[in-house]
Amino acid sequence: MDVGDASLAEAGERRIDWALRSMPVLRAIGARFDASRPLEGLKIAACLHITAETAVFVGALKAGGAKIALAASNPLSTQNDVAAALRSYDVAVHARAGVDRDTYYRHIHQALDIGPDIVLDDGCDLVNTLHTERVELLDGVTGGCEETTTGIIRLRQMAAEQALRFPVVAVNDTRTKRMFDNRYGTGQSTLDGIVRATNTLLAGRTVVVAGFGFCGRGVAERAKGQGSRVIVTEIDPVKALDASLQGYEVLPMAEAARAGDLFITVTGNRDVIRGEHLAEMRDGAILANAGHFDVEIDVRALEDMAETVHLGVRPHTDEYVLADGRRLLLLAEGRLVNLTAAEGHPAAVMDMSFSAQALAVAWLAEERSRLAPGVYDVPAEIDAEVARLKLGAAGIEIDALTAVQADYLRSWRFGS
Incomplete structure (x- = not known):
């Protein structure tokens, strides 16, 4: 592991606890994962922003049974106290604020040393490193997720050139992510x-x-x-x-x-x-x-x-x-x-983004053997479920289709 100051762990725990208050959907998914263990035995290498919200996400994956190695996707966004606190989650953390380019990529290599089954990326640097410098690990990687617009652009180009060696879920492209997180x-x-x-x-x-x-x-x-x-x-x-x-x-x-x-x-x-x-x-x-x-x-x-x-x-x-x-x-x-210069998106925003990603990882763990290399959209039912869970956490109710309305939408025989 490589963190800036292990003595900051207590401060990091307080920051994570504060984020948890605004992340009810991910808390619920973490409890579901703890009961069903959909990621049991999987090794995950992740390159993400090291923030309190990311820590809550990593906690949900750990609850699902995953073993995780984590590097930072941006050296200036790393919260050193959170990195220190994540060590108590039994996560291999390789991240310090303000490192140079060489150390940044060394941390990515250290995360990949876990020999991942699944990779999580935030900008495609980890996937790019896999395909250019750590090709010996590619046969063991069965899927991945990408959370950013920039990363998806790079991945789609890799897929177009038939260079991408495993299926990747475009978490960034869900309706909830684009609306709530991006906008x-x-x-x-x-x-x-x-x-x-x-x-x-x-x-x-x-x-x-x-x-x-x-x-x-x-x-x-x-x-x-x-x-x-x-x-x-x-x-x-x-x-x-x-x-x-x-x-x-x-x-x-x-x-x-x-x-x-x-x-x-x-x-x-x-x-x-x-x-x-x-x-x-x-x-x-x-x-x-x-x-x-x-x-x-x-x-x-x-x-x-x-x-x-x-x-x-x-x-x-x-x-x-x-x-x-x-x-x-x-x-x-x-x-x-x-x-x-700030703390990134509010925790309430990342609650939806990381919830979609957590469910996408579980879906990928189940479906990866049936997927060819390429970029895949998150299944629409996952997007809808995250939105329903968020509405429920906010105490907001919506209408449901009546049987007549559902039949009308399914049929082409009704005229004007």
């Missing part, structure tokens, strides 16, 4: 991280949101709700049209760069904000990334353009002074601002 979770936590890092007033500021997928839509909605003027940049004509019809101004980044006070990238792609865009930005512009990897903002170009860099002018805020005196503020080193 509401990313929207709130991204602005939370930005405000914590800068203490800036959002009302009256021009916010440029790069990407209008479910995550970008959530960020745009929350910024608009705070009184910001929101500009959206997009490459997808349908999403751009959607943003326009929702009342947002839609511009190319080359034009938006001159107008924005705050820039938030949420695309899953690289070089969304490049040197030519940085050259047009006004003094004091803030740069934040809410996509999974630290490639959406060209940090190297920013470093090359800067004559002076003031690191840590505020926590998680670095100031780059350009030759003409303009100052650009980069948050979280261009990494995930919501998990670096």
Whole structure:
């Protein structure tokens, strides 16, 4: 194991206990797993954000009988106290906050040393490492789950090239995940991280949101709700049209760069904000990334353009002074601002995301021998069950179809 400070375990337990209060669905699934043991004897290697909510998820998998090795999917999002507390869960934890790239990948290799039957990934780095550097383990891996948009993009490309060697469930693509986690979770936590890092007033500021997928839509909605003027940049004509019809101004980044006070990238792609865009930005512009990897903002170009860099002018805020005196503020080193400068999604959000993933792991454990390599959607009944459980935990009741209504939906013989 490799954790930052084992003495922080008690503080980590308190943080996990607090998250548990807002995760009733995952608590119920954990109790169900404890009774049925659907993961008995399985070895799971996971590359996830090491947060209190992840600890609750790992606890549910342990209750199901799994043996787990865990690495961090982002070194800046690791909560060292939670990593220390997870040792008491009998989980092999390889994660410390702020490690360099080499240590990050060493931790992934250490997690893979368990010889996994199933892998859980958050960005596809673990799966990529398996397919490029740990190929000797591939024959033993019978399935996996991926939780992020960025990871799914990479996995679908692997599948298209027939490079993917086992079935992977696209947990990110469930309706509940896209709606609750991507839209509401990313929207709130991204602005939370930005405000914590800068203490800036959002009302009256021009916010440029790069990407209008479910995550970008959530960020745009929350910024608009705070009184910001929101500009959206997009490459997808349908999403751009959607943003326009929702009342947002839609511009190319080359034009938006001159107008924005705050820039938030949420695309899953690289070089969304490049040197030519940085050259047009006004003094004091803030740069934040809410996509999974630290490639959406060209940090190297920013470093090359800067004559002076003031690191840590505020926590998680670095100031780059350009030759003409303009100052650009980069948050979280261009990494995930919501998990670096804040605590990520609220526990109530992750309750649904991790519940869907826990049920998907159990489904995969049962079905993996019948699945060919490829990317699979989460079964619709799992998505619906998570939503029903969440509604029940919130005390919300909904209607049910009558027998006549159900018959009407099943038949084509009824006319107008």
